[in-house]
Amino acid sequence: MHIGPSGIAMMTRRQAETLRQQKYRAAKRAEFKLLEAELRYLEDYLARLRVDPHATRVVTVTRQNPYALALQVLKQHNKSLHEQVERRAKLAQLLSMWVASQRPQPCVRSQATWIQTTLLADPDARRHGHEWLSARVYHTALAAISSHPFGGEIDDYFRVQVHTTIDDDDDHANIAATEIHLQTTCFAPYQEIAKALWTLFHGIYFDTTAMASCAAIEQVHDHLVYHQSQNRGFGARVNRVMGQFEDPNRIVLTSSLVADDERFPVPQDELRAHGFGWISLERVTDSITLTRFSMLQFAPFNARGTASLEDIGRIYGKSAHGIEHRDSYIQHVRAAIETSTVQMRQALHTTLRQMIRESRQEAAAQQEQNYAATPS
Structure with a gap:
């Protein structure tokens, strides 16, 4: 009509x-x-x-x-x-x-804006900062899931990409950021995996160099915690806001590595890591979960500025030998990152399986105890 x-x-x-x-x-x-x-x-x-x-x-x-x-x-x-x-x-x-202190960020080469935020010392602003950072990573994760590098595939995948830049002071190539994507299928309910990972990450920080112990220094609520950890071997510190978001058939764990914190300024002799990432745990069936991990970690920095290529190589166990051939040296660092990430993934899988098994055993024992205590 x-x-x-x-x-x-x-x-x-x-x-x-x-x-x-x-x-x-x-x-x-x-x-x-x-x-x-x-x-x-x-x-x-x-x-x-x-x-x-x-x-x-x-x-x-x-x-x-x-x-x-x-x-x-x-x-x-x-x-x-x-x-x-x-x-x-x-x-x-x-x-x-x-x-207002954040500057526009065109691409990875010149670093990210919102993740370079400063956590203020004021308690109210600080709490809102934790919530904002965590929510920002969560929405970034949701937007990225539909265009994930592995697409609609459910097979196990693993990819490491090193982003390079040119230093302003000497026009030499340097590592600007490291991008890591993992995908695997776990044979356990996604809620069970999320609970185990949340418990696990309360005690350790998992990155591409080592598993370092961490401690919760601020807890906003049960699903939002601020952790601090330090890799003493390399003098690198990580301040991490960890959040958990539950959706229908999916749980997302977020990780925001804070660059600047008014309560914890960067000492002269310390490297500070910063970046962001997430773990998406998506239900396939009641006992099968598609697990996707993505992490973008920028080059660490200290009180003088961005870490040198030699400092970054040292973090991954590389000496300065051959550093005059910058492109080749960066590829060696990339290979070291990939090897270290594979080792950390295997260690994480082993620990996770053990935690889930122990949790199920405790639940079964508690169920038997409750059954025995029930009057016949």
Whole structure:
């Protein structure tokens, strides 16, 4: 059926009027709920005053003039609202300074913007920083899952890519970032694997050089923790925000390696790692999980700037021999990263299988104990 311009205009006006009515009713409902909350607050406050033996004078005033008490309570409530607004304004100012300090980032070669954020020392801004970083990695993971390097394949895959750049000071090639993608199929429920990985990563930091012990220094909530670990052999420190997000048939574990932290500045003799990554645990069946791991780790830096190629090679066990042939040396470092990653993957699989097996044994023993304690 054809609708002319006048009909379309009428439909548009009706839709606009319907939307206006919906907004009006929503505003009225919100106003009504606010008034209800205020009424309950005043009633509770009045009830407390009446049962308080030290509030006789106030009760007398209330009986003579109930509006005086209402005015007093409203003033106190108004004061608390003003204080809350001031706190939010301070937080907004801190966050705006934080966002303004980030510079646009065209590509990997010149480093990433949002992952180079600074965690502020202010407690409120710091908590929001943890949440923002974790959520940013999570949404990046969701956007990348559909265009994953392995596509729709479910076979085991493994890929390491080294991104290079040219140093500004000497025009020599250097490593800008390392990109790692893993895919494997695990024969266990995805919730069980996520629980084991979360427990495991509370105690260790897994990267391409070694498994280093770590400690939780700040816990926002059960699914958001700030860890700190150090590879003492190489003098490299990792400050990591770890988050967990649950979706239907999928759990995503996020990892944000924080570059700058006002509470933990970079010492002169320390290398600081930074980057981000995630583990996606996707249900295939009740007992089969497709596991995908992606990590983008930028070149570490110290108080003087980005680490040299010699420093990066030393992290992966390479001496400076042959470094004058930069491209060839970078390929040797890439091979060392790949070998180390394979070793860490095997160690992680072994540890994970053992944890799941022990967890199942404990659950079975607990079930038998509960069954034995049940009266026949």
